[in-house]
Amino acid sequence: MPVWSATVVRTDDGALGVGGCDVRALAAEYGTPVYVVDEADFRARAAGFRDHFAAAFGRHGAHCDVFYASKALLSSQIAGWVLDEGLGIDVASGGELELALRGGAPGARITLHGNNKSDAELIRALEVGVGRIVVDSMTEIGVLDALAAAAGVVAPVLIRVTTGVHAGGHEYIATSHEDQKFGLSLATGAALDALRAVHASPHLELLGIHTHIGSQILSIGAFKDSAERMLRLRADFAAETGFEMPEVDLGGGYAIAYTPESESMDVEKASLEIADVVAQGVDAAGGGWPHISIEPGRGIAGPAGMTLYTVGVTKNVSLEEGGQRQYVAVDGGMSDNMRTITYGAEYTAAIASRVSSAPPVLSRVVGKHCESGDILVRDVQLPSDIARGDLLAVPATGAYGRVMASNYNSVLRPAVVGVRDGKSRVLIRRDTLADLLDWDVL
Numbered sequence: 390m391p392v393w394s395a396t397v398v399r400t401d402d403g404a405l406g407v408g409g410c411d412v413r414a415l416a417a418e419y420g421t422p423v424y425v426v427d428e429a430d431f432r433a434r435a436a437g438f439r440d441h442f443a444a445a446f447g448r449h450g451a452h453c454d455v456f457y458a459s460k461a462l463l464s465s466q467i468a469g470w471v472l473d474e475g476l477g478i479d480v481a482s483g484g485e486l487e488l489a490l491r492g493g494a495p496g497a498r499i500t501l502h503g504n505n506k507s508d509a510e511l512i513r514a515l516e517v518g519v520g521r522i523v524v525d526s527m528t529e530i531g532v533l534d535a536l537a538a539a540a541g542v543v544a545p546v547l548i549r550v551t552t553g554v555h556a557g558g559h560e561y562i563a564t565s566h567e568d569q570k571f572g573l574s575l576a577t578g579a580a581l582d583a584l585r586a587v588h589a590s591p592h593l594e595l596l597g598i599h600t601h602i603g604s605q606i607l608s609i610g611a612f613k614d615s616a617e618r619m620l621r622l623r624a625d626f627a628a629e630t631g632f633e634m635p636e637v638d639l640g641g642g643y644a645i646a647y648t649p650e651s652e653s654m655d656v657e658k659a660s661l662e663i664a665d666v667v668a669q670g671v672d673a674a675g676g677g678w679p680h681i682s683i684e685p686g687r688g689i690a691g692p693a694g695m696t697l698y699t700v701g702v703t704k705n706v707s708l709e710e711g712g713q714r715q716y717v718a719v720d721g722g723m724s725d726n727m728r729t730i731t732y733g734a735e736y737t738a739a740i741a742s743r744v745s746s747a748p749p750v751l752s753r754v755v756g757k758h759c760e761s762g763d764i765l766v767r768d769v770q771l772p773s774d775i776a777r778g779d780l781l782a783v784p785a786t787g788a789y790g791r792v793m794a795s796n797y798n799s800v801l802r803p804a805v806v807g808v809r810d811g812k813s814r815v816l817i818r819r820d821t822l823a824d825l826l827d828w829d830v831l
């Protein structure tokens with residue numbers, strides 16, 4: 390599968406270009422490490438989700454909205470791209486909410502998530518008229534009910550349902566099996582109890598149900614199972630109460646390719662199959678269609694981003710089983726990409742500032758932190774002459790890179806730079822030494 394964003398090219402003298410910009414010029418202007426986001430690619434993927442899902446549900450005379458899961462990558466300018474493309478925005482904290490608003494999102498186009506929202510986050514959501522608050526627990530139902538009553542408003546609510554479907558690339562990113570912190574269980578009846586409680590409250594408007602089964606999912610079957618269970622829950626609740634919930638949100642989780650050997654989710658195929666399953670559920674229940682929504686994050690931002698590093702030290706190390714591995718240390722590491730150490734994620738890498746005719750050798754790209762697990766790319770073939778000063782690019786880092794970055798070892802978090810049509814601009818600025826000293830209280 391291709392792992393580079395749509396506008397990536399090799400220029401005549403062998404360097405990488407992205408969004409019409411030469412990576413050497415980007416490195417010179419913004420320093421390294423730097424996250425580079427291909428705006429055209431990001432927008433095309435957002436539009437792809439929008440159009441495929443609209444067409445798939447349109448065949449049944451139904452609608453599907455797409456909300457960008459902004460936890461993957463967010464700045465106010467990025468929120469603007471998302472809104473331009475006609476998507477809503479899904480936020481998971483008060484901070485993401487403020488960035489979405491700053492980017493111009495009307496409250497009604499925002500969905501607020503979180504398994505442990507603070508009173509302040511809920512009050513702010515009510516104040517700005519967030520379109521959907523996804524309630525995750527019975528505790529939250531009580532809290533939101535009281536806050537809405539005090540504010541004299543009716544809070545729009547979706548209930549987050551744990552459907553029991555097992556999916557997702559790693560245990561830590563699967564979210565709909567029973568023994569984890571998210572949602573209200575379908576199997577134990579907790580979801581139905583929550584629906585009854587919300588439906589009974591004059592301060593809460595029950596819009597519908599939400600589920601998110603996990604992330605980096607390659608199985609369309611898992612999405613179909615979960616959609617089927619959600620439609621059955623909607624039908625059961627309608628049978629009990631006579632109330633047909635108007636909305637069903639099926640979450641995100643669409644997998645992307647991180648290496649040339651790995652697969653990505655076929656979004657068009659997924660949209661068609663999911664729409665068919667929902668249609669069967671609606672037919673079986675004999676009622677009207679709900680408004681469907683989905684919330685992809687990684688599938689939009691991930692492939693649009695790459696990280697550029699400068700190579701420092703290289704070393705050849707003997708392997709216990711025989712042979713050698715070339716270690717290539719770059720000027721970033723686990724502080725700008727937590728995914729390898731957290732989930733054992735696989736990436737690839739390429740020299741970005743030139744082409745090399747030296748033979749490729751087994752290599753490992755590592756960072757500059759004081760941990761042996763500080764690995765960016767576990768196994769990759771890189772030319773044997775890679776050396777200090779070369780630029781190295783790691784593709785598919787647009788999602789869950791900068792947003793999970795840390796200042797470990799007091800390193801400065803890199804900038805996020807958007808590129809499009811030969812122009813670049815900072816979306817999130819690099820930390821500075823002055824920031825670091827400023828955070829320190831004397």
Ligand SMILES: Cc1ncc(COP(=O)(O)O)c(C=O)c1O
Pocket residue numbers: 458461479502601603604605640641642643684685686687688788
């Ligand atoms: C509630 C919710 N929606 C959407 C997403 C986006 O997931 P992904 O980036 O895998 O599409 C997540 C993160 O997994 C999530 O927790």
Ligand SMILES: N[C@@H](CCCC[NH3+])C(=O)O
Pocket residue numbers: 460562604605728732788789
């Ligand atoms: N942060 C995770 C995905 C979790 C998504 C949020 N629920 C990743 O990098 O793959």
